[in-house]
Amino acid sequence: SSDTCAGKYIVLAVAGNSQLGILGRNDVEVQIVNTRGQPVSAYSIEDEVKNIACYEEIIAVNTGREVHFIDTGGELVKRLAFKSDILNVYFFNKTRALVVTKNSTAIVKINS
Numbered sequence: 001s002s003d004t005c006a007g008k009y010i011v012l013a014v015a016g017n018s019q020l021g022i023l024g025r026n027d028v029e030v031q032i033v034n035t036r037g038q039p040v041s042a043y044s045i046e047d048e049v050k051n052i053a054c055y056e057e058i059i060a061v062n063t064g065r066e067v068h069f070i071d072t073g074g075e076l077v078k079r080l081a082f083k084s085d086i087l088n089v090y091f092f093n094k095t096r097a098l099v100v101t102k103n104s105t106a107i108v109k110i111n112s
Helices: none
Strands: 002-005 009-020 026-034 039-045 051-055 058-062 066-071 076-081 086-091 096-101 105-109
Antiparallel strands (some): 026 039, 086 096, 096 105
16 A cells, blocks of 8 residues: 655555564555655554555554554554444544544544
C-alpha cells in the first residue's frame, strides 16, 4: 500500500526482510521518503498493512483491526483498536478522522 503526503512525501508499506515477528508474521516497515526518493523516516508494524491514508503530515496505517496514526517523522501519534475489520480511514483534518469498519463508522480524535 502507498500514498502521498502534502506533495512532499511518499509513504510505502514494505514487507520485512523475512524475519518472522510475533505469531510468525513478517514485520512490515512503513517507509516515508521525500520526492527525491531519499528516506526520511520509518515505522515498524508487526502486522499486515491493509491500506494507508495521509493528510498533511499525519499518516493512518490500517492493519485490519487497528489504525496506527504516525507523523512523517515516523513517530506514533495514536493507536486505536476496533472490534470489526477496518475498511478505510478518511481524514477531516489533521486532528480528526472517520474510521469505516465492516459494522460501523467512528469519528476519532487523532491527537490526545
